[in-house]
Amino acid sequence: MHDFHFFGGGWMMFIWWFLIIVLVIVVVRALLNTNQKESNNDTPLEILKRRYANGEIDKEEFEKRKKDLLK
Template identity: 70%
Template sequence: MHDFNFFGGGWMMFIWWFLVIALVIVAVRAVMNSGPASQTQPKETPMEILKRRYAEGEIDEEEFNKRKNELLK
């Protein structure tokens, strides 16, 4: 008597379940990405990286000035 013709039958039921599962996945991802851990710190600019490398002694003054002039062009 009831042969699943309500709302398109079996395929329509499959589509509804797919939509429900997709919605749950989207909601979970949204909740997981909204926390404070997901907010990334602003990236260093190339000049800040150069200054840090010079301050840490990775590069000498000559290399620092050469690269600084290249960045400022």
């Protein structure tokens, strides 16, 4: 009744879909791992500067924390 001629037919269709899903997972994990490595190399002062630049903290909080870090 149903002819499975997609990517080779029958079980091959499931194998191809499995491989495609595995490939997507590997690529996503690689991208996430790259982002984590880059952010782990930041010093506390660089993180503080980035938070201030993004508007997460105000100038008063920035100066207070900067003073604590430089002690």
